[in-house]
Amino acid sequence: MAIISNDLQRKTWLEVKKSSDFPIQNIPFGVFTRPDKKTVIGTRIGDYAIDLATLQALDYFKDIALDKNIFTQDSLNNFISSGRSTWRKVRNRISDIFLNSNTELQNNITHRNKAVFAITEVEMQLPIVIGDYTDFYSSREHATNVGKIFRDPENALLPNWLHIPVGYHGRSSSIIPSGVPVRRPWGQMKNKDATAPTFGPTAMLDYELEMAFVTTNANTHGDIIKVDEAEEHIFGMVLLNDWSARDIQAWEYVPLGPFLGKNFATSISPWIVTLDALQPFKTNGPSQDPTPLSYLQGNGKYSYDIHLEAHIATEDNDFQTITKTNFKYMYWTMAQQLAHHTINGCPVRSGDLMGSGTISGETPDSFGSMLELTWRGQNPIQLKNGQSRKFLEDGDTLKITGYCENDNIRIGFGECIGKVLPAHKK
Amino acid sequence: MAIISNDLQRKTWLEVKKSSDFPIQNIPFGVFTRPDKKTVIGTRIGDYAIDLATLQALDYFKDIALDKNIFTQDSLNNFISSGRSTWRKVRNRISDIFLNSNTELQNNITHRNKAVFAITEVEMQLPIVIGDYTDFYSSREHATNVGKIFRDPENALLPNWLHIPVGYHGRSSSIIPSGVPVRRPWGQMKNKDATAPTFGPTAMLDYELEMAFVTTNANTHGDIIKVDEAEEHIFGMVLLNDWSARDIQAWEYVPLGPFLGKNFATSISPWIVTLDALQPFKTNGPSQDPTPLSYLQGNGKYSYDIHLEAHIATEDNDFQTITKTNFKYMYWTMAQQLAHHTINGCPVRSGDLMGSGTISGETPDSFGSMLELTWRGQNPIQLKNGQSRKFLEDGDTLKITGYCENDNIRIGFGECIGKVLPAHKK
Numbered sequence: 001m002a003i004i005s006n007d008l009q010r011k012t013w014l015e016v017k018k019s020s021d022f023p024i025q026n027i028p029f030g031v032f033t034r035p036d037k038k039t040v041i042g043t044r045i046g047d048y049a050i051d052l053a054t055l056q057a058l059d060y061f062k063d064i065a066l067d068k069n070i071f072t073q074d075s076l077n078n079f080i081s082s083g084r085s086t087w088r089k090v091r092n093r094i095s096d097i098f099l100n101s102n103t104e105l106q107n108n109i110t111h112r113n114k115a116v117f118a119i120t121e122v123e124m125q126l127p128i129v130i131g132d133y134t135d136f137y138s139s140r141e142h143a144t145n146v147g148k149i150f151r152d153p154e155n156a157l158l159p160n161w162l163h164i165p166v167g168y169h170g171r172s173s174s175i176i177p178s179g180v181p182v183r184r185p186w187g188q189m190k191n192k193d194a195t196a197p198t199f200g201p202t203a204m205l206d207y208e209l210e211m212a213f214v215t216t217n218a219n220t221h222g223d224i225i226k227v228d229e230a231e232e233h234i235f236g237m238v239l240l241n242d243w244s245a246r247d248i249q250a251w252e253y254v255p256l257g258p259f260l261g262k263n264f265a266t267s268i269s270p271w272i273v274t275l276d277a278l279q280p281f282k283t284n285g286p287s288q289d290p291t292p293l294s295y296l297q298g299n300g301k302y303s304y305d306i307h308l309e310a311h312i313a314t315e316d317n318d319f320q321t322i323t324k325t326n327f328k329y330m331y332w333t334m335a336q337q338l339a340h341h342t343i344n345g346c347p348v349r350s351g352d353l354m355g356s357g358t359i360s361g362e363t364p365d366s367f368g369s370m371l372e373l374t375w376r377g378q379n380p381i382q383l384k385n386g387q388s389r390k391f392l393e394d395g396d397t398l399k400i401t402g403y404c405e406n407d408n409i410r411i412g413f414g415e416c417i418g419k420v421l422p423a424h425k426k
Numbered sequence: 427m428a429i430i431s432n433d434l435q436r437k438t439w440l441e442v443k444k445s446s447d448f449p450i451q452n453i454p455f456g457v458f459t460r461p462d463k464k465t466v467i468g469t470r471i472g473d474y475a476i477d478l479a480t481l482q483a484l485d486y487f488k489d490i491a492l493d494k495n496i497f498t499q500d501s502l503n504n505f506i507s508s509g510r511s512t513w514r515k516v517r518n519r520i521s522d523i524f525l526n527s528n529t530e531l532q533n534n535i536t537h538r539n540k541a542v543f544a545i546t547e548v549e550m551q552l553p554i555v556i557g558d559y560t561d562f563y564s565s566r567e568h569a570t571n572v573g574k575i576f577r578d579p580e581n582a583l584l585p586n587w588l589h590i591p592v593g594y595h596g597r598s599s600s601i602i603p604s605g606v607p608v609r610r611p612w613g614q615m616k617n618k619d620a621t622a623p624t625f626g627p628t629a630m631l632d633y634e635l636e637m638a639f640v641t642t643n644a645n646t647h648g649d650i651i652k653v654d655e656a657e658e659h660i661f662g663m664v665l666l667n668d669w670s671a672r673d674i675q676a677w678e679y680v681p682l683g684p685f686l687g688k689n690f691a692t693s694i695s696p697w698i699v700t701l702d703a704l705q706p707f708k709t710n711g712p713s714q715d716p717t718p719l720s721y722l723q724g725n726g727k728y729s730y731d732i733h734l735e736a737h738i739a740t741e742d743n744d745f746q747t748i749t750k751t752n753f754k755y756m757y758w759t760m761a762q763q764l765a766h767h768t769i770n771g772c773p774v775r776s777g778d779l780m781g782s783g784t785i786s787g788e789t790p791d792s793f794g795s796m797l798e799l800t801w802r803g804q805n806p807i808q809l810k811n812g813q814s815r816k817f818l819e820d821g822d823t824l825k826i827t828g829y830c831e832n833d834n835i836r837i838g839f840g841e842c843i844g845k846v847l848p849a850h851k852k
Contacts, residue, residue, distance in 0.1 A: 158681060160616075163623050186771075188719060252590055253682075256594035264771050293614060345850075
């Protein structure tokens, strides 16, 4: 089925600023609470949040086979389970409803008042119930930087890294939607020269600029997903901030990996941008040498050209950009990550979330964490107000943004934002 | 409220063998599918599976405030959310219904036929929807053995181990109930002397003898759970087999921990034995030196005296016991694990599962994995039929059993069993 919704000629009767992340060609999916406290599934065009549950109840989707209550839910999981051809039909239909030549809803003020809200009127929720959350580690530059900082500068990249899209399991319960503040966590840490660990609030609170993809129920237990089939099972993508407490992480992570240094909070942007909307921005990732093992090989462009930025604001200083990077720098593609994740038969379900790992580029201004930007605090970031930062301080706000752009169009992800609250008193 | 159900004088009108794991003092909770294909929540006494949904519909729980459909569900999560005082009331009431002096159900053949099944007539299901699965690493002997085998015999225990109940996130989607067979996984592995990794079915398939506890919704995001309050939030325990592919694990696990070497399958026993039922078997764990940090200290006996065994059967050989160990050997208690897990504010929900890690004792016959028993294949296990095993072979069946026992009573966990299926062809 054609992705009619991607047609660049299409204009909508809703007002959309040229700089908006959400033209009528985007049509992401999310979950929001309306002013009357009802929570529904919706989409966004420009600065409007559109209630798909109400549109369905008003018969706007009558030509698509959909469960009656598919949009009156507080998560997208069931809709995601309905599969790619259904997502495509629904996006095409939404594109039709809001097309400037279509007067059906445009001229029906009663329906519009029921289904179309200003984005400022609604409260965005976590869009999915996340069964399992996996975080990969697929940026070569990030893995190299971390290796240099924490281990051996001469052998920064570990021997398995160029063969395996290394990943680990994260904690679903601590994933929060953009906007929810993050409490500075307590934990154990040990100074290099100390004989025993100490207990206190982290002194090295950091962000990690990541993206993540959301899967559908992809395979049955024991079966695999091939690289060239993987994208059929990916619903879409979000921005992700993998908040990290570097001192807790450094002391705990050998040999079983990061745990409390990560699972106090992970933020995601609330609108899931579909892979269909991102088709015009498909590109090749970096060339891979050595050649990956057979199950990690595929034929196709499986990376995406997505500009990514991180910005910091302090209590008395406006946002200032500290990272400029791109999703296409990632060494391993999402298709390879999903093929690797299932090569042992591990089941992937609707609503599972898979993070990219921190996305760093080659130049220092493209590093995706303060750990790398300040080289573990050695080179503090200078802020415009004269302050500096080794790591995040209480009251700081960290915002991640991301967008694809060419001469014709901009498809964006909105923002993933969180403010740092001071640690609980003892 | 008194735990009346633990009263040793209580006898039931159902037939219970003296060797049974499920006397009327046990009253575990599980989920099973009845002969008519309805799935319900139930308990077990002797070799009878008791349908609590039907008993509720027949008004046997009318004096307890319970949601109307609390037992007509395919998971225990909502019942677990109702809290410890409700679990206790329900167990006390079940104990009353089946007390030999109580003729209410005993003499009502119609009701008995509707609610009481032979255990062989029902199919056990996974008892909970597992939001997050954490696996700890809390047996000192196991951590020491693994350190000797994989790392440095002279410094086997890593520096953080005596300070932190080390744990990591596992994969919820691959957890299966006892009885479901396990497919030998494919994966990447690299021989020590090889220059590049290879791709194939694991040649080092192993079991890990563990137990796990199931939590209720314990804290809100950002809050902690203290050691002395932790057991209020633990619903009960199961046996767990953390199936492991040692060659895949060894190549992938640095630096982010085990991933595909574990997430192809994890089996649990289907009956959750409540902490209330285990009260008579509370004991102290090993003394802890150095003294743990303040947030890991508590006042009370938080370990349990639970005998644990692993048994192997081959296609032509009956079960033969290869591990005899005890839960009380664990260095870190469940209460400490839960306090540690939440010290950074990580939220714990109803139905989360937390594994102990492999439970090994000091003597070689108490080692809880083939990795340790055979010292990575150096000393194969001799089977009664003349065969030997370095690791598990296709067609082998691994069974874990566990029980508490004193002069008066035996409270057991049943079994956690799985048969190894050959790998898929390429």
